[in-house]
Amino acid sequence: MAMHRQVALLLALILLLATGDGSLAVGTPSAIITRTCAAVGGQVGYDSCAGALSADPAAAAAKDARQLAVVATNLTVANVTSTVLVLDDLVKNLRACLRYYRDMNKTLKGALGDLRAGRLEAASDKLLDASHAPSDCDILLFEGRAEKNPMSKENTHAAWLSRLAYAIASSQALNPRHRRQV
Numbered sequence: 586m587a588m589h590r591q592v593a594l595l596l597a598l599i600l601l602l603a604t605g606d607g608s609l610a611v612g613t614p615s616a617i618i619t620r621t622c623a624a625v626g627g628q629v630g631y632d633s634c635a636g637a638l639s640a641d642p643a644a645a646a647a648k649d650a651r652q653l654a655v656v657a658t659n660l661t662v663a664n665v666t667s668t669v670l671v672l673d674d675l676v677k678n679l680r681a682c683l684r685y686y687r688d689m690n691k692t693l694k695g696a697l698g699d700l701r702a703g704r705l706e707a708a709s710d711k712l713l714d715a716s717h718a719p720s721d722c723d724i725l726l727f728e729g730r731a732e733k734n735p736m737s738k739e740n741t742h743a744a745w746l747s748r749l750a751y752a753i754a755s756s757q758a759l760n761p762r763h764r765r766q767v
């Protein structure tokens with residue numbers, strides 16, 4: 586049950602931030618919110634303080650700054666709980682990406698052996714197979730709960746380089762004159 590309250594608090598905070606001006610249609614901040622946010626506004630910004638606290642009904646009922654500190658802490662707990670879930674998802678998906686890249690590395694080493702031995706068709710097949718790993722990682726990260734991809738740049742480079750290697754090897758594999766000249 587406590588998790589549901591944290592999610593509700595987080596949603597209220599997200600709605601607040603989405604308005605862009607630090608205010609919600611829930612009404613004017615109470616006197617205690619106004620006084621407390623004026624006192625701490627230099628550290629966190631008055632509008633942000635008043636907006637975040639006004640978004641939570643518990644803050645409107647607060648009688649003193651200590652109760653507002655409890656409300657702000659509950660909002661923080663909701664945010665941190667959400668962040669932990671995002672990080673857990675990213676770690677899980679990054680582990681899967683690591684497996685994809687380790688498999689890709691093995692495949693690329695096999696392709697290098699084939700290229701050095703003049704087996705261009707076999708190398709082309711391996712290079713084409715390897716070129717899918719970065720996209721698989723991208724998809725996994727974007728479809729995850731986090732919907733974030735900290736590997737986007739690396740995945741883009743790996744995909745492009747593997748397609749380049751494949752394009753060159755496959756063009757040579759199609760030309761009988763080059764089959765054994767690598």
